[in-house]
Amino acid sequence: MTMPTLDFPPFRLPDDAEALRTEVRAFLAEELPKVKTTDKFRSWNTRSPEFSKALGARGWIGLTWPKERGGGGRSFLHRYVITEELLANGAPAGSHWVADRQSGPNILRFGNEELKSALIPRILKGECFFSIGMSEPDSGSDLASVRTRADKVDGGWRVNGTKIWTSGAHRSHYAIVLLRTSGQREDRQRGLSQLVVDLKSPGLTIRPIINLYGKHDWNEVVFSDCFVPDSMMLGEEGDGWLQVTSELAHERSGPERFLTNFHVLTELARLVGRQPGARAAETVGKLVTRLWTLRQMSLSVAGLLENGKSPVVEAAVTKDLGTLFQQELPEIARIVAESDAADEDDLAQFLDLAQMATLQAPAYSIQGGTTQVLRGIIARGLGLR
Amino acid sequence: MDTDIRQMFVDTAARLFSEQVTRDVVNGLEKGTWPADLWKQVEEAGLAWAAVPESAGGAGGSIGDLMAVLREAGRNAVPLPLAETGLGAMMVAQSGLTPPVGPLALVIGDAGSSVRISGGRVTGSAKRVPFASIAGHIVVVAGGEIAVVAASNARIATGQSHAGEPYDDVTFENAVAVAAGKSSVSADRALQLAALARANQMAGAAERVLAIVTQYSKERVQFGRSISTFQAVQHMLADMATHIAATSAAARTAAYDAEDGDGSFSIMAAKTQAGEAANRICAIAHQSMGAMGYTYEHTLHHYTRRLWVWRRDYGSETVWATRLGQALARGGADSIWASMTASRLVA
Numbered sequence: 001m002t003m004p005t006l007d008f009p010p011f012r013l014p015d016d017a018e019a020l021r022t023e024v025r026a027f028l029a030e031e032l033p034k035v036k037t038t039d040k041f042r043s044w045n046t047r048s049p050e051f052s053k054a055l056g057a058r059g060w061i062g063l064t065w066p067k068e069r070g071g072g073g074r075s076f077l078h079r080y081v082i083t084e085e086l087l088a089n090g091a092p093a094g095s096h097w098v099a100d101r102q103s104g105p106n107i108l109r110f111g112n113e114e115l116k117s118a119l120i121p122r123i124l125k126g127e128c129f130f131s132i133g134m135s136e137p138d139s140g141s142d143l144a145s146v147r148t149r150a151d152k153v154d155g156g157w158r159v160n161g162t163k164i165w166t167s168g169a170h171r172s173h174y175a176i177v178l179l180r181t182s183g184q185r186e187d188r189q190r191g192l193s194q195l196v197v198d199l200k201s202p203g204l205t206i207r208p209i210i211n212l213y214g215k216h217d218w219n220e221v222v223f224s225d226c227f228v229p230d231s232m233m234l235g236e237e238g239d240g241w242l243q244v245t246s247e248l249a250h251e252r253s254g255p256e257r258f259l260t261n262f263h264v265l266t267e268l269a270r271l272v273g274r275q276p277g278a279r280a281a282e283t284v285g286k287l288v289t290r291l292w293t294l295r296q297m298s299l300s301v302a303g304l305l306e307n308g309k310s311p312v313v314e315a316a317v318t319k320d321l322g323t324l325f326q327q328e329l330p331e332i333a334r335i336v337a338e339s340d341a342a343d344e345d346d347l348a349q350f351l352d353l354a355q356m357a358t359l360q361a362p363a364y365s366i367q368g369g370t371t372q373v374l375r376g377i378i379a380r381g382l383g384l385r
Numbered sequence: 386m387d388t389d390i391r392q393m394f395v396d397t398a399a400r401l402f403s404e405q406v407t408r409d410v411v412n413g414l415e416k417g418t419w420p421a422d423l424w425k426q427v428e429e430a431g432l433a434w435a436a437v438p439e440s441a442g443g444a445g446g447s448i449g450d451l452m453a454v455l456r457e458a459g460r461n462a463v464p465l466p467l468a469e470t471g472l473g474a475m476m477v478a479q480s481g482l483t484p485p486v487g488p489l490a491l492v493i494g495d496a497g498s499s500v501r502i503s504g505g506r507v508t509g510s511a512k513r514v515p516f517a518s519i520a521g522h523i524v525v526v527a528g529g530e531i532a533v534v535a536a537s538n539a540r541i542a543t544g545q546s547h548a549g550e551p552y553d554d555v556t557f558e559n560a561v562a563v564a565a566g567k568s569s570v571s572a573d574r575a576l577q578l579a580a581l582a583r584a585n586q587m588a589g590a591a592e593r594v595l596a597i598v599t600q601y602s603k604e605r606v607q608f609g610r611s612i613s614t615f616q617a618v619q620h621m622l623a624d625m626a627t628h629i630a631a632t633s634a635a636a637r638t639a640a641y642d643a644e645d646g647d648g649s650f651s652i653m654a655a656k657t658q659a660g661e662a663a664n665r666i667c668a669i670a671h672q673s674m675g676a677m678g679y680t681y682e683h684t685l686h687h688y689t690r691r692l693w694v695w696r697r698d699y700g701s702e703t704v705w706a707t708r709l710g711q712a713l714a715r716g717g718a719d720s721i722w723a724s725m726t727a728s729r730l731v732a
């Protein structure tokens with residue numbers, strides 16, 4: 001019998017990556033108390049330009065980028081350590097997150113010299129932030145159906161169309177926008193390109209979209225005859241789909257897919273104390289087990305990537321399990337907290353935090369590929385389609 | 386870990402099990418037929434004593450090699466006390482004693498048993514001891530001591546697990562041990578190693594469930610198409626696959642961690658993970674196979690029944706999660722992250 005296997009070989013981070021962890025923890029212990037944000041409960045979605053600048057000054061943005069470009073020249077495993085420490089410690093890393101994770105790497109990989117020399121040094125300093133211009137009102141999971149168009153004009157492109165759900169567009173400097181440069185909507189993946197767009201460009205309007213808990217993070221970005229110079233074309237015209245796929249791979253496999261609300265777990269443990277009842281102890285043990293397992297899976301994927309493999313299905317498996325874990329965590333914690341908390345005020349405070357985490361939870365299994373899209377990828381990996 | 390040796394163990398086990406462990410052999414054990422021939426071949430292939438040093442007559446592999454063999458055993462529903470014999474012989478040899486040849490059972494002075502060892506004699510009883518009624522000897526670890534008792538020297542009330550394997554109650558009445566001495570591992574540790582073994586068997590069984598179910602879904606035709614083309618079925622199986630992958634990743638990591646260190650954090654997590662996932666995996670597997678998977682005729686139950694039963698052996702997910710949670714709580718909320726990243730308890 002042929003056995004479809006999902007392969008997660010055990011993987012341990014190298015010693016020098018663990019040494020970096022010690023440095024990162026010390027840095028965060030120093031920096032985090034200084035940061036002021038309006039978010040009561042912080043996560044990697046919380047933006048703080050000051051914090052990003054401090055991180056950039058340490059050389060911890062663009063850690064894997066080539067030294068010739070001013071990057072850190074270190075491995076993805078080192079970056080993994082920084083990322084997970086930021087997440088587990090609730091660092092407000094939202095300002096530079098997209099630039100560091102996907103825009104910078106894509107510019108380095110596909111961009112022309114002008115783009116690289118103009119943007120990479122500023123990203124590295126933590127002074128230049130990016131947004132993702134993929135989704136549109138009529139194109140969500142079916143991303144290849146985008147309608148936004150760029151028509152060739154003298155010295156550049158004239159862009160028309162609407163992007164939506166553009167996180168942080170009102171706080172970022174640039175967006176990498178997926179749009180059609182030739183052919184028709186029916187041509188799907190063919191004829192798509194990516195333009196790097198200055199979000200201050202004339203002809204570009206940013207309108208806020210408020211999310212369910214009242215926060216302004218999303219935007220609608222409307223292009224009407226917005227001019228974008230030739231030099232801002234990322235890669236070859238027509239290669240947009242290829243580039244976007246590689247971008248999504250970066251987006252999918254990281255620890256932000258299971259550590260986003262880690263603070264709920266630590267606060268639950270604080271609430272039930274050092275000698276919890278059996279039920280609370282069991283709950284903490286099970287939650288830590290799930291998280292530990294996810295981390296081992298994610299590390300395994302990181303190890304495979306570092307060794308030049310492309311574990312697409314394994315990454316989808318990890319994101320699917322991870323996002324669902326993040327959704328269940330506040331709910332499981334809320335239920336056990338009610339029966340095991342020793343102090344009324346502490347309980348009230350914890351329930352406030354868990355409730356907020358619950359409000360944030362629906363997004364996890366939508367952004368970066370919905371549960372159903374991921375399951376389609378996994379099913380294909382199993383040979384079912 | 387020596388990758389060549391590991392591959393040799395895995396290849397040997399996979400070949401032998403897939404050729405010899407037929408449906409009739411597995412069902413036979415449930416009907417009371419001990420597969421003596423199969424056991425002999427497994428012993429001769431060096432799989433039973435995989436982690437016993439060569440100087441003591443074993444194959445000289447590591448604990449990780451034994452766990453790799455046990456994943457293959459789980460993948461084939463091998464109806465033998467391979468985990469018990471592999472660990473029992475290893476612990477006996479590591480304690481400077483000579484392991485007895487033949488199938489072994491394990492009694493650990495912790496897992497719901499009242500067993501004590503004193504002056505080379507064993508007293509007390511244990512319930513639901515896997516394979517005690519067919520074992521030649523029983524390895525007892527309790528209170529820092531280890532003892533090997535001939536099964537004929539114990540009172541054994543036979544029983545059967547819901548997976549159809551021997552699950553016997555054992556009573557020792559001042560039973561004289563064939564060999565006894567200071568144990569190389571504590572009873573707590575022995576229980577962890579047994580839990581690690583079951584987690585790895587569960588990983589193997591779960592991987593087999595994935596293989597059976599994906600193949601069936603491609604072959605079974607309804608409404609003029611193979612059921613694997615229905616999105617509802619695809620998503621169900623993808624969901625199941627994520628839990629199987631998690632179980633397998635946790636068990637493999639724990640085996641890896643136990644090989645060059647203590648690994649107790651990982652072991653507790655791995656057995657918890659396997660126990661938590663088992664029901665989900667089995668439920669989806671059965672749902673996706675309709676009535677066929679619910680028959681005795683089909684072999685799916687070899688794996689799903691073992692997954693359901695093995696959850697409870699050597700500490701269920703409730704037992705291990707509670708221990709892990711208590712240990713983490715003692716270290717304080719702010720040390721949880723440090724413990725997770727180190728895969729050991731950091732206070």
Ligand SMILES: Cc1cc2nc3c(=O)[nH]c(=O)nc-3n(C[C@H](O)[C@H](O)[C@H](O)COP(=O)(O)OP(=O)(O)OC[C@H]3O[C@@H](n4cnc5c(N)ncnc54)[C@H](O)[C@@H]3O)c2cc1C
Binds near residue numbers: 370
């Ligand atoms: C918090 C947040 C931040 C975001 N930030 C950005 C951003 O910065 N930039 C950006 O470009 N986008 C962003 N997005 C948008 C995100 O990429 C899309 O929401 C996502 O791709 C899904 O598209 P949709 O919302 O249109 O849902 P739809 O695609 O309409 O899906 C609706 C439902 O139908 C299901 N479905 C769709 N197709 C199938 C199918 N083939 N089979 C089975 N089920 C299917 C989906 O799984 C889902 O359950 C963000 C989203 C969120 C929630």
